[in-house]
Amino acid sequence: MTLPMFPDVPYSMPEIVPARKIKGNVSVVLDARGGDFPSDAVTRLEVGFEGIVQDYHAGHTRKSGGREPWYPRGTEIRNERQISIVAADELAMAAKDMGIDRIEPGWIGANLVIEGIPLLSILPPRTQLFFEGGVTLRIDGDNGPCKIAGAQIAKNFPDMDQTALALGFVSAAKRRRGVVAWVEKPGVISAGEAVTARIWEQWIYPGA
Template identity: 30%
Template sequence: MSNFSKEITGSVASLHISNNSDMSKESTETIQVEFDGIVEDKHRSYMRGAYEGESVPAGTVRRNDRQWSAVSLEELTKIQESMELETTLTATTLTANLCFKGIPNFSQLPKGSQLCFPSGAILMVEDYNPPCSYMSEKIAQTHTTTSGQPPKRLAFVKA
């Protein structure tokens, strides 16, 4: 029988939580994770409404598979370079709860991957959350490119 598991070692670069209506995240030193998500975070819940574009009609109540979100510093750098951004693209900008370093292809981790922490906590990758047009528009409003212009409205989606 072959072993399909592979261990990748990385570390937490930053942590963020939000309970705001504008989806912004605030940095924090620690987070508490329970079965329904990150304590005090807006996305904490067993259920959520389906988003437009999912396989069920928007608003349909379904199991929440987006209780937390994460990015890696390496991928943020690639996106920033691809978009030719003048200012740093951060996990806070993308409203991610966790930012890792040392995992360059973080967004390619397969469903079911386990993120194991020294505390004994384990987060499981549920799905890939693709770049959305809302976030692309937010970046276009808050960042400039190396040419001094705002990025194109959907540049983040394409990056």
């Protein structure tokens, strides 16, 4: 059997990895209400369809930037980056590679710190996070580290080379900086509540 649109290509389905669920826990919740992206720990987050209420990254839409070179900078696009989610173990590994003792989640604008889900930063797009309190988030993808967040980290280590530290974050936090997500079902997220990640079927698309 061959594909009608590609008559010279044998029809072969890729390996399908079944859907599965992984349970974790919310250890810290944070919001950014200071007019910039660094965030502070709170006890609960009120979450609407626009994101975290009054948070720096809240909004149904956002302006495009360096992550979207296919648009003129400042183009209004859908906000798929409403919430930043990180894992403490991944930040610890990044900090070690940078030669510092820690990276606080708030320094890089995190909203949620989740424990118990291995390799959080490479959870695939479309993964749903079901929170015990009723909120559902949908992961858009990994959050690529940038030198702006690196510079914010560097401020906390004034005796070190600020430029080298800021740039070092970009490489040290690659696939360790967590994921970004948007709100599928609103409600309240509290520190200490359980969360379940539903990972959909996965495959590698075999097209050229």
